[in-house]
Amino acid sequence: MLSNNTIFTVWQLTKREAARIGSDHSLLLTLLIAPLLYAFFYGSIYTYKEEEGVQLAIVDDDRTSLSRLLAQQIGYAQVTAVFMVPTIEDAKEAMYQGQCQGFLYIEKGLEQRVKTLRQAHVVVALNAARFLPSSDLLLSINQTCLTIGAGVRLQYLQKSEGMNTGASMQEVMPVNLDYRPLFNSRSSYGAFLLPGLLALILQQTLLIGLSASVSAERKKNRVGTWMATARYSLSAALWGKGLFYILLYAVYAYFFMTVNYTLLELPMRGNGWHLTGAFALFILTLIPMAQWIGSLFKDPLLNVQFMAFSTYPFFLITGYTFPLQNIPQPLQWLSALLPTTPFINMYQSIVQAGGTLFQNGYHFIHLLLLLILYTAAALYRLERISRI
Secondary structure (H helix, E strand, O other): OHHHHHHHHHHHHHHHHHHHHHHHHHHHHHHHHHHHHHHHHHHOOOOOOOOEEEEEEEEEOOOOHHHHHHHHHHHHHEEEEEEOOHHHHHHHHHHOOOOOOOEEEOOOOOHHHOOOOOOOEEEEEOOOOOOHHHHHHHHHHHHHHHHHHHHHHHHHHHHHHHHHHHHHHHHHOOOOOOOOOOOOOOOHHHHHHHHHHHHHHHHHHHHHHHHHHHHHHHHHHOOOHHHOOOOOOOOHHHHHHHHHHHHHHHHHHHHHHHHHHHHOOOOOOOOOOHHHHHHHHHHHHHHHHHHHHHHHOOOHHHHHHHHHHHHHHHHOOOOOOOOOHOHHHHHHHHHHOOEEEEEEEHHHHHHHHOOHHHHHHHHHHHHHHHHHHHHHHHHHHHHHHHHO
């Protein structure tokens, strides 16, 4: 049990940190404005979450009822917005000029080949420099072509072979694919990316703010005052300064998971208490990590620059955007030292897949070990800088 003196000391340090932040405009901007600004700014980019109305040029050299049906059905898809051009050269020019993301060429004789069950071709050219619209267009065109092709073959079997509907359907589709994407039902990029971005915003603004605060203590020669307020207890100094950030970022986490998730229409499938446990351990781990990083710098500006430039590399090597097992082994070892790596796995499992903490025991223990590691590292560095 904590003594009354220890509780009083920690509270005095927390009030001291709050006063310091209130008088430091850079910390105030980083800790009180940046998290909300970034969360709503990045969230607004993915308000619609998936591509809509991607321009596609169509060249129809067949000019038959089947080719018109094909063009019409592709145009009905939510992802596409089609327009007709007379020649392939015009379609290429439109794509090069950025007027469309690709073009579809329907060859002459398409209907005749399809009705006689001979292989017919349509050519799709896409601007793959932007992979999201190109992949969405290709998926939509493939689905439409397969559906129309199956419909034509079904009619042929019913009229020419005299098959009933059941037999002809079995002939046309001997294997019926039941495709149901789990957890991200619309397979949208925004629904996949936003939960991870919100977690990254919490992490980086906390690390930048708290580490810069420790660097400022060193630059302004206030480490002695910090330790004197802590009554020369390294643990009190560590958690007394960190308590303000624990309380602040607990509020941010709750705000993000309620207000931001509601406004951005992101699904929350897990149990709130399990998510609270994951966030609590994550924030607790970031507190000593930030103070350890901050103790390595005497200049807050240099510290902020280092942390700002580390944001994107940290996100890339956590395994969220690219499979962790497919990145180089040294980067996997570095990734294992980042609290983001186990937390993102727990967070994604709970929020998007409806998992529990018990199902993520490995990641929970991983994060707990990092808490112990960074606490020991931070206490060691505080002891060193307090003697300077």
